[in-house]
């Protein structure tokens with residue numbers, strides 16, 4: 001398949017003709033990959049079953065893993081979501097447009113292809129200007145999962161999407177680096193106490209400030225529990241190399257461990273990488289050191305995580321050591337992704 005690639009300008013904008021073309025491709029059953037404030041999405045007309053099937057094919061995604069429906073106009077929410085609660089309405093008022101996806105009971109207008117057969121549908125209104133304009137131009141809701149091959153880290157740069165999907169979609173819009181770099185928070189609002197199914201940049205604290213008590217799916221705090229969000233059960237974000245998280249209250253121990261164990265592996269001829277906070281980069285004596293950002297700037301760390309995991313793959317790194325980026329709020333999302341990438345391979349030192 002021929003793939004049209006268009007780039008946004010320095011202000012992150014796309015010209016009107018490209019937006020109109022993207023909208024028309026989607027409305028007519030094609031696929032367009034585009035940036036959002038979280039990660040890049042691969043979009044299709046959400047009410048066209050044949051178009052939805054193409055997304056699953058392009059990504060190699062299991063068909064029981066439902067897609068998020070993206071809208072740009074709050075007035076069409078009631079066409080797809082039933083029983084919008086007072087709490088959900090409050091969350092919409094505060095966080096939409098933005099990186100919050102909510103799970104509602106679905107109406108009959110939502111094809112079951114998009115929900116993997118579930119009676120619920122996940123809906124989000126992104127705030128990225130290009131994403132909003134494309135949905136507006138398409139004049140239909142857009143089903144859009146992350147624009148990566150299933151099992152790879154989500155794309156946070158245009159070149160990630162081109163690497164994964166060139167030749168598999170009709171159009172790729174390269175909008176540079178995405179702002180947040182972590183997928184949206186997924187919140188189930190079908191229950192009395194809303195429940196976080198996937199942590200993201202809209203944090204537990206931010207949600208509780210608006211609606212009172214919010215729970216976490218037990219899978220997030222303890223991966224031995226089965227997840228309620230189908231997508232969370234799949235092996236995710238895994239780099240090709242073996243990733244290990246080094247945990248300690250004493251930073252010097254982490255540095256020492258990485259230097260000693262890393263050297264052993266390098267002496268055996270392996271390529272060894274490390275994911276470290278900026279201030280520690282100079283203390284690490286192994287070859288491929290990636291600084292992920294300032295230790296207290298969780299937004300920066302979140303926005304660089306997937307880029308670094310992909311870079312480790314591109315460099316064919318065999319073993320990767322990562323610091324732990326523990327804490328509350330966005331750190332929960334960062335560690336959720338990092339733990340999955342590492343297959344819960346964590347060592348305490």
Ligand code: AMP
Pocket residue numbers: 065066067068103115118120121122144145146183184186197198228229230231232
């Ligand atoms: P992605 O768009 O690739 O970031 O993945 C969307 C995420 O939302 C996956 O983890 C899905 O399993 C989850 N999701 C989508 N629809 C639903 C739903 N109806 N109920 C629960 N989780 C959902």
Ligand code: MG
Pocket residue numbers: 145146154
């Ligand atoms: Mg995804």
